[in-house]
Amino acid sequence: MRDVPAPTAPPPLAMLAELTHRCPLSCPYCSNPLELTARQAEMSAEDWARIFREAAALGVLQLHLSGGEPASRPDLAEIVRSAREAGLYTNLITSGIGLTPRRLEELDAAGLDHVQLSVQGVTPEIADRMGGYQGGFARKMQTAVEIARIGFPLTINAVMHRHNLDDLPATLALAADLGARRIEVACVQFQGWALKNRAALQPSRAQVEAAKRTVAEARRIYAGRMAIDFVPPDYFADFPKACMNGWGSTGLNIAPDGKVLPCHAAEIIPGLVFQNARETPLAEIWNGPAFSAFRGTDWLPEPCQSCERRDIDYGGCRCQAMALIGDAKATDPIYRRSPFRGEVDRMIAAETTAAPPPFVYRKLARIAG
Amino acid sequence: MKPSDRPRLPRGVRLHHDRVRDTPVLLGPEVALMLDPIGKAVLDEIDGLSDLAVISHRLAERYGAPVATVAEDVAEFLEGLAARRLVEVR
Numbered sequence: 446m447r448d449v450p451a452p453t454a455p456p457p458l459a460m461l462a463e464l465t466h467r468c469p470l471s472c473p474y475c476s477n478p479l480e481l482t483a484r485q486a487e488m489s490a491e492d493w494a495r496i497f498r499e500a501a502a503l504g505v506l507q508l509h510l511s512g513g514e515p516a517s518r519p520d521l522a523e524i525v526r527s528a529r530e531a532g533l534y535t536n537l538i539t540s541g542i543g544l545t546p547r548r549l550e551e552l553d554a555a556g557l558d559h560v561q562l563s564v565q566g567v568t569p570e571i572a573d574r575m576g577g578y579q580g581g582f583a584r585k586m587q588t589a590v591e592i593a594r595i596g597f598p599l600t601i602n603a604v605m606h607r608h609n610l611d612d613l614p615a616t617l618a619l620a621a622d623l624g625a626r627r628i629e630v631a632c633v634q635f636q637g638w639a640l641k642n643r644a645a646l647q648p649s650r651a652q653v654e655a656a657k658r659t660v661a662e663a664r665r666i667y668a669g670r671m672a673i674d675f676v677p678p679d680y681f682a683d684f685p686k687a688c689m690n691g692w693g694s695t696g697l698n699i700a701p702d703g704k705v706l707p708c709h710a711a712e713i714i715p716g717l718v719f720q721n722a723r724e725t726p727l728a729e730i731w732n733g734p735a736f737s738a739f740r741g742t743d744w745l746p747e748p749c750q751s752c753e754r755r756d757i758d759y760g761g762c763r764c765q766a767m768a769l770i771g772d773a774k775a776t777d778p779i780y781r782r783s784p785f786r787g788e789v790d791r792m793i794a795a796e797t798t799a800a801p802p803p804f805v806y807r808k809l810a811r812i813a814g
Numbered sequence: 815m816k817p818s819d820r821p822r823l824p825r826g827v828r829l830h831h832d833r834v835r836d837t838p839v840l841l842g843p844e845v846a847l848m849l850d851p852i853g854k855a856v857l858d859e860i861d862g863l864s865d866l867a868v869i870s871h872r873l874a875e876r877y878g879a880p881v882a883t884v885a886e887d888v889a890e891f892l893e894g895l896a897a898r899r900l901v902e903v904r
Contacts, residue, residue: 626899
């Protein structure tokens with residue numbers, strides 16, 4: 446008897462490679478999991494090169510080199526070179542810390558296509574407080590000058606929340622001053638460390654409404670000069686986000702140890718089995734159990750199954766359903782028709798009317814012994 | 815966009831042939847734009863030296879279409895890309 450091969454999903458377009466979880470910053474909204482991977486478990490540059498070739502053969506076009514801070518890896522230029530040799534469009538997502546002019550020139554020679562620089566705030570005070578790293582803002586600004594000198598296309602990535610949303614116009618102006626072609630204004634999504642710090646980061650509805658007006662106006666002001674992507678906070682929306690454009694439809698995430706995830710938060714969902722790219726070919730993982738778990742819409746329960754938005758948002762975010770109501774299969778609880786939406790609204794009201802609690806900064810657990 | 819404008823692809827934006835999907839694609843920051851044959855033909859003409867008038871003439875001749883219509887379509891297509899900073903004009 447022969448095994449009938451499982452139906453093959455359309456190929457992924459993008460891959461996020463978390464080269465390391467080490468980072469000089471310790472932002473309380475970090476998207477990394479609470480349980481961070483130690484340096485000893487990180488894959489080698491050779492492992493990554495093989496995975497990049499597998500990814501390109503599978504159909505990946507865009508590669509995002511991320512972390513932690515990818516510049517914490519001394520072999521970053523070698524990794525970039527192997528990504529370009531595999532034929533991938535190679536984007537570096539960085540805080541800028543650790544990227545000396547010489548290292549940036551090495552990355553240029555290695556063929557790096559694009560740099561995405563995070564900003565934690567528009568002044569040293571707020572930026573260094575968010576990053577938990579004294580002097581970080583000043584070093585980042587030096588790096589930005591070098592990025593412009595070399596001529597890398599630049600995107601500024603700004604995570605916005607309660608403590609910096611009022612600075613949005615200044616954030617947009619800073620990105621334009623740094624010569625960014627694009628800015629991603631992403632209101633914090635509550636997964637990973639951000640979920641742990643939700644009450645400290647939760648913006649008010651007034652802040653969110655002001656941000657929407659600011660973005661609409663800025664799109665006119667910066668038209669043709671700087672493109673503005675805006676991710677509104679889904680907690681204040683009526684409809685859920687089409688998370689990952691649909692589970693297992695567009696992208697995959699590789700953790701520093703080779704574990705392959707459908708999204709960076711997926712490890713919070715119990716019962717999913719994550720395969721490792723060190724041991725299993727990427728094409729097999731793409732068609733494997735974790736990626737098939739919530740792929741498409743056949744698995745969706747009611748009210749999603751008969752909803753006219755079924756093929757627009759696919760029931761929303763699985764990790765959010767898991768985080769908020771403990772059921773990864775439920776309708777995303779931020780949806781207005783979810784029976785849990787009232788609870789979400791009460792929680793937002795409670796969090797935004799209270800004084801913000803102190804941050805729990807992201808930290809790598811110390812290895813015993 | 816004016817007929818004398820000379821469009822070019824800025825650094826970090828490039829044409830790529832997607833072997834898996836067997837289709838041309840424009841790659842840029844956070845963008846993978848699958849191109850139809852017309853989009854590919856227009857972008858193939860962009861060399862930073864030819865202006866819009868020249869590009870439109872070449873395409874009109876090749877496809878046997880009225881140059882005014884072609885010029886309008888090409889300008890609209892490139893303006894859309896320029897708004898996303900995927901094409902620059904000199």
